[in-house]
Amino acid sequence: MAKANQIRKSLSGNEAVAIAMMQMGPDVFPAFPITPSTEVPQYFSSFVANGECKAEFVAVESEHSAMSACIGASAAGARVMTATSSNGLGLMWEMLHIASGDRCPIIMALVNRAMSPALNIHNDHSDSMGARDTGWIQMYSENTQEAYDNAIQILKIAEDEEVMVPGMVCYDGFITSHSVENLFIMDNKEVADFVGINKRTGAGLLGEKSIAVGPMVLTNYYMEMKRQQKQGLLNAKDVALRVAKEYEELTGRKYGLFEAYRLEDAEVALVIIGSSAGTAKAVADELREKGIKAGVLKIRLYRPFPVEEICEALKNVKAIAVMDKAEGLSGNGGPLYVDVAGSLYGKYSDKILMSYIYGLGGRDVRVESLESVYMDLLEALETGKYNKYNYLGLRE
Structure with missing residues (x-):
């Protein structure tokens, strides 16, 4: 694999992740603002408005609605991304389980912030740790470079046919999200080539095959469904290592578990x-x-x-x-x-x-x-x- 043409930039974590999302080319980006993740949809919406990205940006009335829109779009076969923090993640709680159970490979930038009460906008990991058992991949970032790199890699992991579960790229609110650091980013084409096209286009609810999403499953097959879901999540470990190896060949930056x-x-x-x-x-x-x-x-x-x-x-x-x-x-x-x-x-x-x-x-x-x-x-x-x-x- 040829080495990427890397560009040195000084960016905040939020801007770096928003750029990564733009470069990966989602079809739909529903979002509702909450500190300190607000800048991610803000930057992303500007990319859409400026014609740098063809995604449908959906401004919704709450975080519950944001994840609901993500699930609907992903179930239809779209590549979908969003961002949130803290109580916003809490308001998504019901839909987090539905996204993973329905095997929707949605990507979310989770900018870690303390859960209320007391009201606090600063960093800890109570939001993502509270969601650790919802069936999502969770990948944590030490700095802006890792937040950018993890965002790109987690999409390729989540969309792998052996995985097919949603993923959170987590990074610390204000410490990483708003601090400007030097990092290397790739050009748009190199990122698009690395993650590949959305193979699910035409395979969801809008595809030719008749499929069920979100059916009622009672005592007859519920356990089997959850076991399959868990296997997809477990498969993410080996896929993450494979993707990290490919990313190292492309960028020279090495990642592991x-x-x-x-x-x-x-x-x-x-x-x-x-x-x-x-x-x-x-x-x-x-x-x-x-x-x-x-x-x-x-x-x-x-x-x-x-x-x-x-x-x-x-x-x-x-x-x-x-x-x-x-x-x-x-x-x-x-x-x-x-x-x-x-x-x-x-x-x-x-x-x-x-x-x-x-x-x-x-x-x-x-x-x-x-x-x-x-x-x-x-x-x-x-x-x-x-x-x-x-x-x-x-x-x-």
Whole structure:
């Protein structure tokens, strides 16, 4: 595969994702504005108005309507995209399940923002973590470059005939969505060629074959339908690796299910998602200079969860802190912690595993904050004593 002609730009995460969506050529883009994702449909609608994109932009009256319109258009065979955040995702709740159950490969830019109450427009992961079991692919981005790259790759994954489920490309509100960073983008034709044409055109409700979308299925086949749906989601893991390889050949940028940063000989490590991974890697580098074997596992593909691969990546680590930017409200750790703990259960019995809830409502995550977590891990290794469930930076 020939290398892409890449263009260096300075863009915010929202503009970069909107450009990626324009380049992929959706047929329909229904949306309703909500901070901090509003810029995505705003930029996209300007591309439509300027003739840069032939999509039908549909301004709707709510996020529930936005996802309903997405499902109708996708069921008809269209390539469909949208964007939302926080309570907007919450208002889509019913339709998220319908989109995945009806196997509609809709792509959504989810700009992570705290759920209300209290009203808060800043970043944490309570919105996407609340939707982790709705049957959508979830792919998380550390920075603007990754948000652009993930948006392009997730479409090709979702539309694969072995997958056929919707996907969220998640990135942190304001931290990534509004911060302007340098990145490389491809030209429109190269992106269009990479994702390919919409193969579902003519195969949906408007196609020649008679198909059913959203039928009533009771006790006779409901379980079988859900099992098939789950298999499509599970298939996304292998397809994601294949697509990432193709993308690396095109751009030179390498992606996996996660990034294992300095984990080969790490004794202590953080498992983390999103923009805070950059801070964690900087802390690990500083600790390495002091002779401390620190590492980071940055999750990229969260749904489906790469259980076996994460077990392998963490096999040599003695003490692990799982960092959740969402409160699971279960008393049993955050959602990422529960997934990691479930993955390691039965595999290893000698690891220290600690849960940290941090950064809720956009609370600052500083170098010294994450350094203190590494110190907690080192102390736990030395003494054997530790708290399994913790808050970082909380005023008790």
